[in-house]
Amino acid sequence: MFLLKNRFRSTEFARSMSTALDSSKLKITKTTSPKAKLPNEQLVFGKSFTDHMLTIEWTAESGWGTPEIKPYGNFSLDPSSCVFHYAFELFEGLKAYKDKKGEIRMFRPDKNMERMNKSAARICLPTFESEELIKLIGELLKVDQGFIPDTRGYSLYLRPTLIGTTAGLGVSSPDRALLFVIASPVGPYYKTGFKAVKLEATDYATRAWPGGVGDNKLGANYAPCIKPQLEAASRGYQQNLWLFGPEKNVTEVGTMNFFAVFKDASGKKELVTAPLDGTILEGVTRDSILQLARERLDPAEWTISERYCTINEISSKSKSGELVEAFGAGTAAVVSPIKEIGYRDSTIDVPLLPGEQFGPLTKQVADWIAEIQYGVVESEWSRVVNW
Template sequence: MSSSLAPIDAARLTVVTTTAPKEKIANEKLVFGQSFTDHMLKIPFNTTSGWGAPEIVPYGPLALDPSCCVFHYAFELFEGLKAYKDNKGDIRMFRPDMNMARMNKSADRICLPTFDSEEVIKLIGELLKLDNRFIPAEKGYSMYIRPTLIGTSSGLGVHTPDEALLFVICSPVGPYYKTGFQAVRLEATDYATRAWPGGVGDKKLGANYAPCIKPQLEAAKRGYQQNLWLFGPEKYVTEVGTMNFFCVLKDSKTGKNELVTAPLDGTILEGITRDSILSLARERLNPDEWIISERYCSIDEIAAKAAKGELVEAFGSGTAAVVSPIKEIGYKGEAIHVPLLPGEQSGPLTKQVLNWIQELQYGDVESDWSRVFKITP
């Protein structure tokens, strides 16, 4: 963005509070992404003056011209992160700097305006403080935060938008698995491609998601919950549904376990949970017993390991569930069975990773990954 244009400035924030506060929904009745708080954050942009004054206003519809470029040419991107209540009643956002950095990468890729990450984090903090009564205090519950950036220029024709809108809405959510872990069945998918080298698979664009629904529906007809996306003639494993993929393989020669996930080559999303898992694994797992690898791994390698009893466990990772255990992968009409703990719905590392991350998210263990916003009684 040109240095002559106004940047986002949290000091210019104005707040209009709702005159019709919503009734809180009981925690046990929360459905992911279906209820929202009283307010939203809006920041307009135009190429003449730059970013306008941020405003927090009552949650409500947006007014957009039918010829708006977001509707016709997919000038849209978003992020997903969470905030938590700690045992002091304060608000903790988990690694928001990572989300903002990724959001700026996405914006730059589709010619939408970039912004100062710290200023937007401050503004989201103000929104959370205003609507903090909606943030559940119980473990397993949180506030899902959805920052979105859209091109709002009116008129047909493909060109760089001269107007844009950054807005943030918040939704209180409960545990992804209300009755504990539920391991899923995946269909290894090679007839459709989620992303390709030189494309935008590593950007969080809305246009990446809609094309994945049809293959997911096809997999569901065959009894699978998600797709395990394969790529290339080597059938490399990339992502699972909308999550990053991890598996644990045993090396019978050394006796070590190898935690494997695909490398950041531009075809997979740079997941914040993925990064957290890799960082914690390298810090906390015994290097005499574990190898942590970001490398290509084919579905044939996984099948071969499973046949030899060397596939230890597998899971997906993402903001919504943190980790999602996998119990089976369908491939070429055959089932690759993934071990679970006896009588449980996950493997041991899957459980350990969830505990590591949740204790950081809720502030049970202090970490510079949390951005804390104090709530004044």
């Protein structure tokens, strides 16, 4: 225990004295074997990647090393690296877009960097200067700009990742790490496109709990969810809707935050999503929707609530006609309408507009966000990559 404490203290001291991340030191090596670019209709989410990637090594002794943009390729890691044995791994997801003028835009990258640093601190991986990494990602986008689709509904998905690479089987704070960014041109997340999905409310397993790490974007949060998701898929559902506690509080979807719209007897509507209490991911799209709703919806007609609703409340309001619509929101899917929720042996029908695959607010918030992402409406949320 004494040795472990001293190693931790010496590592923390080294971190306080180490070199900061510096985008001006970037080195670029371009590929000599460029890939063929797939047409939009052949893009499958996360299955094809650009020609290059960004890598930056870190050590407790020296801090952040030289950032490199180099051809996309494999890594060589020691089999005892702590990422393989103790899940020292986190990631982010954000997107880049091309507007009508051909300019490259990132949607709220500062929020992703903020969350990434929070995740890193939680599992004792090194933090970094957010603006420096945003600049470096911008340089990667310039190099691989030809892979960014220029059609609405399509984008370049960016996956910043940070892993611990310390070799050895002792459980301790990593003294070596690797930050890398890869990019994948993508279209709609679900094969159905912008069409309503079906969810299965799940209460026999738990995605996150108070005091846990459900509000951090760690790889360890995702693998345990795959088995329930496969089981839900075998019954015809696209995702799980995770419930928590004896009240069966609705938390979030497997890859999205969850929103519901209710109305009361007077006709006033309420937009509801779970609160940030540590059990759900602090979604960037979630935050964007809440801000836009508070700015643009008439408060005389709408209440915007960050509170728990239960699956029984949703079921009851569906039967009484007080459930107006529901949707999921996240970087990958952006906004995804929901048409049905299965729970145990019952089905909760979620209303859609006649002849459409979405509810009225679902379509409205999807348009609001897309207009900002593609630069139709100028906003500080849309970061243009400077040349």
